[in-house]
Amino acid sequence: MAKGVWIVAEQRDGALRKISFELASTARRLADELGEEVGAVLCGSGIEGIAGQLAKYGVDKVFVADAPELEPYTTDAHSAAVAKIVKENDPSILLLGASTQGRDLSARLVGKLATGMGTDCVGAKIVDGKLLLTRPMYAGKCFGEVAISSFPQMATLRPNVFPAVENPKAGEIVKFDPALDAAKQKTRVLEVQKDASGKVDLTEATIIVSGGRGMKGPENYVIIEELANVLGATVGASRAAVDAGWRPQTDQVGQTGKIVSPNLYVACGISGAIQHLAGMGSSKVIVAINKDAEAPIFARADYGIVDDLFKVVPELTKACKELLA
Amino acid sequence: MNIVACVKQVPDTEAQIRVKADGSGIEEGGIKWVMNPYDEYGVEEALRLKEKNGGEVTVISLGPARVMETIRTALAMGADKGIHISDPAFDGADAYTTASALAAALKDLNPDIIFCGQRAIDGDQGQVGAILADLLDIPQVSIITKLDYADGAIKVIRPIEGAQLLIEAKLPCLVTAQKGLNEPRYASLPGIMKAKKKPVDVKDAAALGVTPAANAKVVKFVPPPARAAGKIVCGDDPAAKAKELARLLREEAKVI
Numbered sequence: 001m002a003k004g005v006w007i008v009a010e011q012r013d014g015a016l017r018k019i020s021f022e023l024a025s026t027a028r029r030l031a032d033e034l035g036e037e038v039g040a041v042l043c044g045s046g047i048e049g050i051a052g053q054l055a056k057y058g059v060d061k062v063f064v065a066d067a068p069e070l071e072p073y074t075t076d077a078h079s080a081a082v083a084k085i086v087k088e089n090d091p092s093i094l095l096l097g098a099s100t101q102g103r104d105l106s107a108r109l110v111g112k113l114a115t116g117m118g119t120d121c122v123g124a125k126i127v128d129g130k131l132l133l134t135r136p137m138y139a140g141k142c143f144g145e146v147a148i149s150s151f152p153q154m155a156t157l158r159p160n161v162f163p164a165v166e167n168p169k170a171g172e173i174v175k176f177d178p179a180l181d182a183a184k185q186k187t188r189v190l191e192v193q194k195d196a197s198g199k200v201d202l203t204e205a206t207i208i209v210s211g212g213r214g215m216k217g218p219e220n221y222v223i224i225e226e227l228a229n230v231l232g233a234t235v236g237a238s239r240a241a242v243d244a245g246w247r248p249q250t251d252q253v254g255q256t257g258k259i260v261s262p263n264l265y266v267a268c269g270i271s272g273a274i275q276h277l278a279g280m281g282s283s284k285v286i287v288a289i290n291k292d293a294e295a296p297i298f299a300r301a302d303y304g305i306v307d308d309l310f311k312v313v314p315e316l317t318k319a320c321k322e323l324l325a
Numbered sequence: 326m327n328i329v330a331c332v333k334q335v336p337d338t339e340a341q342i343r344v345k346a347d348g349s350g351i352e353e354g355g356i357k358w359v360m361n362p363y364d365e366y367g368v369e370e371a372l373r374l375k376e377k378n379g380g381e382v383t384v385i386s387l388g389p390a391r392v393m394e395t396i397r398t399a400l401a402m403g404a405d406k407g408i409h410i411s412d413p414a415f416d417g418a419d420a421y422t423t424a425s426a427l428a429a430a431l432k433d434l435n436p437d438i439i440f441c442g443q444r445a446i447d448g449d450q451g452q453v454g455a456i457l458a459d460l461l462d463i464p465q466v467s468i469i470t471k472l473d474y475a476d477g478a479i480k481v482i483r484p485i486e487g488a489q490l491l492i493e494a495k496l497p498c499l500v501t502a503q504k505g506l507n508e509p510r511y512a513s514l515p516g517i518m519k520a521k522k523k524p525v526d527v528k529d530a531a532a533l534g535v536t537p538a539a540n541a542k543v544v545k546f547v548p549p550p551a552r553a554a555g556k557i558v559c560g561d562d563p564a565a566k567a568k569e570l571a572r573l574l575r576e577e578a579k580v581i
């Protein structure tokens with residue numbers, strides 16, 4: 001019988017990503033309710049040293065595949081490795097991050113494990129011994145409660161929504177052979193072009209300052225960047241700003257951009273079209289700065305200032321700088 | 326080349342979504358149905374690939390009778406033929422079942438390349454492409470913003486958090502399309518006229534040999550949680566308002 005709550009831990013360049021601790025803590029909570037163990041799968045090359053960190057967040061046993069073919073990440077190699085160890089151990093629940101990598105890997109695993117999954121979940125609990133998930137659908141215009149009748153019951157969890165809680169265990173590390181068939185690896189990463197700015201990606205940012213058409217031109221984003229610097233935030237944009245060529249496509253927040261879930265989202269000169277709300281509506285605290293009191297963004301905002309952003313934003317930067325000094 | 330574009334019909338992005346009183350689904354009345362925006366990028370890229378390298382573009386969609394309209398839209402853009410998987414047994418199908426049906430319908434076609442959207446904006450899962458690739462035992466690269474084809478292989482750009490990957494994949498392969506890949510064309514009037522005569526094969530579950538199942542089931546639909554009314558910081562002086570906002574964010578909301 002399927003048993004155990006498992007996660008697929010995520011690492012990049014030999015460091016565990018924050019989502020891994022969020023997954024571990026959630027798995028611990030669910031496993032405690034079921035009276036089961038928490039397992040983690042960690043794949044990569046030269047990563048054994050970091051496996052122990054997962055025990056701090058409640059993982060009982062880490063299954064480590066350490067092989068050169070597993071670095072950098074490819075769907076082929078990682079899905080083959082994870083599917084193998086999961087099939088051998090038959091966990092009842094398998095959680096991944098709804099990160100770029102987790103979304104990619106999880107869907108391929110659904111195929112290999114012939115099971116069902118809830119994607120990008122914002123809630124996960126045990127009801128009658130089974131996993132019950134909550135996920136936004138229709139771009140957050142409604143929510144669904146999803147139950148899975150096959151094993152493992154899979155889910156990807158939205159980053160930054162589930163708290164990472166320290167809960168140290170005497171974790172055990174178990175090596176496994178991913179038994180990769182080189183002939184089956186049909187994709188190859190030729191090049192990794194790193195974003196030189198070193199800024200945190202929007203999907204992982206805890207604070208985002210976004211600018212829309214109200215910014216009037218690319219040169220004005222400097223005031224957004226100054227505020228972002230003071231807050232340790234990442235800069236985002238509406239589609240109007242991206243389509244105008246003011247900001248790169250990677251900055252777009254919304255239905256056809258990135259879905260973000262920061263603690264604080266500051267929307268400057270953004271009207272709050274339904275497609276924009278679709279991407280940032282689940283932010284914990286939303287601030288709107290807009291000169292039009294009727295802008296729909298105010299209906300979603302926790303705090304708002306109705307005024308010219310060119311007057312307000314630099315003052316806000318100054319005020320935050322003083323407060324945080 | 327045998328090129329396939331998977332298209333899903335979804336509610337228009339402006340659509341108001343109302344949950345049925347008993348939580349069993351959403352009210353479909355009054356919804357305007359459109360091609361999933363990401364699938365438009367897939368269809369466009371499929372057409373460009375054909376224009377450069379020759380071959381045929383097949384569009385495929387699973388869904389009720391109204392889905393035929395979306396298939397016709399893709400045909401009007403320039404696709405050559407369509408497959409419509411239509412069977413009430415697929416109502417409420419999950420991603421695995423959907424992908425199984427698509428895989429069964431595409432098997433004999435031996436596609437060189439399959440395009441999907443990176444996610445459908447209703448279910449919002451982004452699963453079907455990868456599952457389909459797995460069932461066909463071909464590689465897949467998700468969420469791409471650039472594609473070059475030469476000598477039986479593609480090179481694609483895939484953005485990830487804080488970086489972009491240049492990935493090579495041998496055909497046959499499946500890719501999922503993202504905004505930025507291209508600018509989708511509109512269907513021309515002659516295109517719309519021609520589309521009416523293009524062949525569309527309609528298949529049901531029995532013809533495909535697929536038993537619909539739902540491993541993942543939405544047991545209840547609920548409206549989004551209500552948000553408490555926001556606080557507008559009032560006053561005439563932008564500096565004073567900014568200062569008050571900063572204080573609220575620090576002391577009340579505790580987010581900075």
Ligand SMILES: Cc1cc2nc3c(=O)[nH]c(=O)nc-3n(C[C@H](O)[C@H](O)[C@@H](O)COP(=O)(O)OP(=O)(O)OC[C@H]3O[C@@H](n4cnc5c(N)ncnc54)[C@H](O)[C@@H]3O)c2cc1C
Binds near residue numbers: 334445450
């Ligand atoms: C509101 C709602 C909630 C649902 N919740 C769940 C759930 O939690 N778990 C679950 O497993 N299933 C769920 N389903 C069922 C599932 O959404 C669909 O069966 C299915 O098509 C897969 O997911 P998706 O629509 O998110 O598509 P995605 O996986 O997001 O679609 C990606 C791409 O695959 C292609 N594609 C997808 N569907 C079709 C199609 N019908 N015809 C042709 N191409 C297609 C398109 O190119 C699309 O861009 C839900 C369905 C709805 C309508």
Ligand SMILES: Cc1cc2nc3c(=O)[nH]c(=O)nc-3n(C[C@H](O)[C@H](O)[C@H](O)COP(=O)(O)OP(=O)(O)OC[C@H]3O[C@@H](n4cnc5c(N)ncnc54)[C@H](O)[C@@H]3O)c2cc1C
Binds near residue numbers: 307
């Ligand atoms: C299929 C589809 C997908 C889409 N996907 C997305 C998406 O992913 N993300 C997205 O953002 N949009 C998306 N859109 C576009 C969306 O509908 C809106 O057009 C867009 O979000 C508008 O951007 P905006 O708010 O910056 O511009 P506008 O709507 O033009 O708003 C500008 C705002 O700035 C305010 N303003 C102007 N000057 C000042 C000033 N000096 N001080 C203060 N305020 C000022 C104005 O009052 C106004 O409210 C999509 C649309 C479609 C059809």
